[in-house]
Amino acid sequence: MYKRILIATDGSDKSKKAAEEGMELAKALGAQVIALNVINEVVIASAVRQLGSDRKEVEDKLKVAGGKAVDDIKAMGAKMGVNVDAIVRIGAPANTVIDVSGAEKADLIVMGSHGESGATKLLIGSVVQKVLYWATIPVLVVR
């Protein structure tokens, strides 16, 4: 069964719920977890362009937030006895989830049905939608 589970988190409550499910599954299967947060490059670019913010400053702030999201999963792993590698990347969220899942040889991706935008009118969010479209491995979407 699954041996390398990639858990994608944007730090939202919805993705925390998905992370908990992914961690329980990893524990039951004795799987390695890769916790990934992607800092959206578009968010950085618009802060620089529209607000005139310093790129490095924006990146550093977002890296702290992203680091916290993956560290939460790492802390969960320490309590549960699950090995967790934490990764924070800058890029396009869905593309980066796919790229990292390939590079890390993940055999399952776990994500929330929704995330930080909280637009729950849609069946699923746009990031998870694109991952489902592009992925060639199973994706567990947690509602």
Ligand SMILES: Nc1ncnc2c1ncn2[C@@H]1O[C@H](COP(=O)(O)OP(=O)(O)OP(=O)(O)O)[C@@H](O)[C@H]1O
């Ligand atoms: N930047 C990100 N890095 C890692 N995982 C992410 C990121 N953004 C979203 N995800 C994953 O995708 C799931 C669904 O979030 P998604 O962004 O698709 O929905 P949303 O935020 O509600 O809507 P949208 O972003 O389309 O406005 C999250 O629970 C999380 O697992």
Ligand SMILES: [Mg+2]
């Ligand atoms: Mg989102």
